[in-house]
Amino acid sequence: MEFFRIHKDIPFMKHALVFNVISLVTFLLAVFFLATKGLHFSVEFTGGTLMEVSYSEPPALEKLRDALAKEGYQDAQVQNFGSSRDVLIRLPNRDGAETGKVSEKVIASLGAIEGPKPELRRVEFVGPQVGKELASDGAMALLLVIGGIVVYLAMRFEWRFAVSAIIANLHDVIIILGFFALFQWEFSLPVLAATLAVLGYSVNESVVVFDRVRETFKKKRGLTTPQVLDHAITSTISRTIITHGSTQIMVLSMLVFGGETLFYFSLALTIGICFGIYSSVLVASPLVMWLGVSREQFMQPKKEKQEAVV
């Protein structure tokens, strides 16, 4: 089998402007949704109590809500989770209340309701101070990834590559977040992990293309910069699609079999992978071009070294 039978280099760079405009628009949309709707943070970030209870037969949610309201938890969110027999209860933190004891009170009042008895599946309680730290740790992790990747790429390639790779891929991160804001999907710690993993993974993609760019510059003389970029993208496109496809197969498997806990994790990965292909190939390369990459930049180091010896 051979999926990709390409006769000539595809003139990607001719449409560079179009690609960049498309990504700019998506990016702005994502920022817009983030700004207007905001992220739906999970309990881990906001603090609060989250409980998952399971019943032998579907309970009436109204009754559960009434029982909780009677206990003083009017602000409890009660909803089905996965199946009609599983119920998820969310309670925000309140000042002064004995935060550590909420789960016991809730389960006691649920147990007092007539009908099927609840089985406690999971409790997650996060105090207010923990959430803030998580948010700042997340931001620090993101900064470290960006810094680390820029430094590494600048060392291995050139600063132009480093800058365009990181811009292209950060815009992926914003787009993932934009999706989570638009659909109000729950943004939890695993989703954060997925987002950062995607960042590292998409940069991969740019690296593979850049590697080819460097090689082509050195090997094939007489090509213009856009032609070199076109050649590099065309000759790696088959690998790009197949690799991402394989990773996506795995992620899809998690999306289908992983259950609720892994659902948003794999959803974030899916968005990241799809936009990763687009941005690392069709956004990063035009950026390198605009930043003014040329053959001389790859020929210089050798000459400098020789001079240094003399």
Added chain:
Amino acid sequence: MNRYPLWKNLLIGLVLLWGLIYTLPNFYGEVPAVQVSSGKATLKLDTGATLKRVEESLAASGLQHDGLFADLNSVRIRFHDTDTQLKAKDAVEKAFNPDATDPSYVVALNLLSASPQWLTSIHALPMYLGLDLRGGVHFLLQVDMKGAVTKRLDATTGDLRTLLRDKNVRHTGISREGQNVVVRFRDVENQSRAKAVITANTNDLQLVEGQDGADFKLTANLTPLAQKTIQEFAIKQNISTLHNRINELGVAEPIIQQQGLDRIVVQLPGVQDVAKAKDILGRTATLEIRMVDDTPGALEAALNGTVPAGTELYNERGGRPLLVKKQVVLTGERLTDAQPGFDGQTHEAAVHLTLDAAGARIFKDVTRENVNKRMAILLIEKGKGEVVTAPVIRAEIGGGRVQISGRMTSEEATDTALLLRAGSLAAPMEIIEERTIGPSLGADNISKGFHSTLWGFIAIAVFMCLYYMLFGFVSVIALASNLLLLVALLSLLQATLTLPGIAAIALTLGMAIDANVLINERIREELRNGSSPQAAIHAGYDRAFDTILDSNVTTLIAGIALLVFGSGPVRGFAVVHCLGILTSMFSAILVSRGLVNLIYGKKRKLEKLAIGQVWKPGV
């Protein structure tokens, strides 16, 4: 040119064999077991004797066991089925804890790896599952350091009052204001005298002179070093107190660890009764110092059933009965520290106690009046008291520094000091994070994680074999060896495997195939450009290497950032992700090349490679 030297092939073989051995324990599953450990800090488990007792009690009730194991603090017994396990637990419980209301041993149900002895002896253990996979309770406790410092300052206030009175320095009041102790004076003379006295007698206070209206004042606060010592002491003491309390819950493998400067993580696998766990964590034990009633004949009378009025009968460590007066001389709150050490003159093992000012004053009076009598230090928990130690008072003891010595081994001194400290929490604690996972959810999570990985792997394998033929098959073998090595590494390191960790395994496999796709595509390209098959293999692997390295390093950077800043679920993900990247480099490059070399390396006249169709433009 496509041949590996023998040593390289051997190396690959050995690494894979190592991976296989350390992965093996995960396939054996677990068998039911009963674990016996000490339930009281006063009781040290003698494993040899315990093994014998366990065996006797099992033999007495006619139960069969599959093996006895002992480690430093516990004895474990393996059983064939859960039925025998439950019966055995009852039998052992009865033999070890005749008084059910006052258990001295923890007899808990546990699961042990069913892997054969030779695997266990080379430390090949199954992966360590996190709470989200096996069920249990996780608490994160915040130690209130401000509270610890305040407690100390309150004590300091009393100390200063006594000190100034002893030295005849007149002041108009001492009080704690926030994180400072403020002493007020009418005139400058007393202020400066007080400063000199305090500086000479204490070493953990910083003094600032000031004026407040017509009053002169001295503001004292703790030096940063003193504060640090208090905080370190507080967290250590709280951890040891928690250890003692959790023993009662009968948890087989509790985890109690310090996290950061002022937090403690408590993980109790298998515990479902959160309310009881919280109750026990929050409970306070108290320490009391009382006088021993040594009136001739009184003890005998008490043993015969008539306890004299105003006294109580307790057992000393080691079982000797002791008659103790009901009147409490001092409580544990007056005790600021207890450390094991040595007597300055005799070099005997000793326990050094430090009392606060009020405690020291009382202690001085009591010891003066009771020379040559015995005093008892009692640990009262759950309404039951136990005499930790009952030393004889040799002389009046002033200054709040008390030494207990004589006929003690240094180990006993350490135990006693720990017990004395264990009386109470050094600082209040608050639960700031709680996670409870029911056992059914844990099992669900394992099967979900396993199935996602399995089906994803199969799908990738089928695709690779179809698309790249033999080379695809080689890639799948490389991917499988990657999985093998990753699981082996996780088992060896005993890193906690969580559901996000399983997700990371799946994701790492999905990403690791990248390296092989790169290589295979490169080989096809070389063939397309007219290279001979052998040259194509060589060039393909060579040229792809740089790219693979670069792309793995960038992924690794992201992984490391997550590892550094992540906590909880993210950390579990990051550990597996980072390890997976390292193993994938090995398997994708060395293992797959080694296989290709074995298949094609010896063929001189190679016409064609089984790498799927190589399409050439214009042909």
